[in-house]
Amino acid sequence: MTMYGKLVIASRIFYLNNFNNNFMALLTSNQLQKFNEDGFLLIKGFYDVKKEIEPIHFGIWKIIQILLDKYKIDVERKAFSSATFDHGYKELIVHNRKYGGDLYDAVKQIPAFLRLVSMASNEKLFSEIRNTDFPGIAGAGYGIRIDNPNEEKFRSLWHYEYRDQLRSVDGVVFWSPLGSVKPETGPVQICPKSHKGGLRRSFLRDPENPDKTGAYAMRIENESGLIYQYGVTAPLCEPGDLILMDFLTLHSSGKNVSDRSRWSMQFRYFNFNDPSGIKINWTGCVMNGVQLKDVHPELVIEN
Ligand SMILES: O=C(O)CCC(=O)C(=O)O
Numbered sequence: 001m002t003m004y005g006k007l008v009i010a011s012r013i014f015y016l017n018n019f020n021n022n023f024m025a026l027l028t029s030n031q032l033q034k035f036n037e038d039g040f041l042l043i044k045g046f047y048d049v050k051k052e053i054e055p056i057h058f059g060i061w062k063i064i065q066i067l068l069d070k071y072k073i074d075v076e077r078k079a080f081s082s083a084t085f086d087h088g089y090k091e092l093i094v095h096n097r098k099y100g101g102d103l104y105d106a107v108k109q110i111p112a113f114l115r116l117v118s119m120a121s122n123e124k125l126f127s128e129i130r131n132t133d134f135p136g137i138a139g140a141g142y143g144i145r146i147d148n149p150n151e152e153k154f155r156s157l158w159h160y161e162y163r164d165q166l167r168s169v170d171g172v173v174f175w176s177p178l179g180s181v182k183p184e185t186g187p188v189q190i191c192p193k194s195h196k197g198g199l200r201r202s203f204l205r206d207p208e209n210p211d212k213t214g215a216y217a218m219r220i221e222n223e224s225g226l227i228y229q230y231g232v233t234a235p236l237c238e239p240g241d242l243i244l245m246d247f248l249t250l251h252s253s254g255k256n257v258s259d260r261s262r263w264s265m266q267f268r269y270f271n272f273n274d275p276s277g278i279k280i281n282w283t284g285c286v287m288n289g290v291q292l293k294d295v296h297p298e299l300v301i302e303n
């Protein structure tokens with residue numbers, strides 16, 4: 001074959017590869033239909049555990065080592081392994097629960113985590129779901145939850161994401177575990193099809209949970225009636241899996257009754273093109289110091 005012939009073939013392969021990258025759908029039509037119908041979708045193995053999840057485990061492990069050193073906590077040290085990436089964390093918070101809060105603030109700044117949050121495949125997935133060419137990432141809307149066994153204070157009560165994040169009504173929550181999520185780990189609880197009920201009102205305060213504050217304290221109107229109406233599902237998942245939730249889908253934290261903390265990543269994509277977002281200048285909510293009642297007074301019941 002001539003040099004010219006080889007060049008033509010190489011450029012065709014390059015074009016086809018890029019064509020595939022840009023135009024091959026990440027979701028099957030079945031998955032898309034399921035998401036639209038149920039308001040959530042579990043995608044098995046969406047992320048590459050070795051390449052994309054392990055570097056996050058490693059970052060968390062390193063920060064824990066630094067804090068164990070800083071506070072001179074006497075715990076046997078273990079070399080890094082993905083399976084035991086949080087070794088020493090239990091001892092850290094037994095020493096002082098506040099150190100857990102410091103770690104929580106720190107881990108969301110691990111570059112490998114931010115790389116995962118802004119992966120092109122997330123953007124593409126969101127574009128496919130919302131049929132948009134302009135996804136956004138909710139600022140201050142990404143983090144790594146650490147749900148400790150039998151701890152009630154930070155558990156999220158029933159909510160839909162738009163209420164707490166705003167940005168745009170057609171947003172999607174990306175939820176992905178850093179450890180195996182079994183029934184006893186307290187999987188995220190979801191009311192299938194509840195997104196079809198649209199925006200719902202919430203009580204500002206929760207007399208049943210006086211220790212919860214701000215958004216943690218809000219309670220959806222007719223919460224128990226809605227749970228009964230839609231039922232609850234709690235998908236089990238493994239590192240690398242991804243759970244997508246519509247911004248209108250009712251969901252809450254499960255109860256972790258295992259002996260290990262539940263580590264999970266969450267971030268949110270919204271649609272810059274959505275008129276609902278343009279109307280409110282894509283403002284954030286709680287995490288940006290904005291009160292829901294100032295943006296949507298009609299969704300708040302003062303009690
Ligand atoms: O993981 C949880 O317990 C709750 C998660 C949640 O509310 C979210 O990711 O938006």
Ligand SMILES: [Fe+2]
Pocket residue numbers: 156159160161173251
């Ligand atoms: Fe949520």
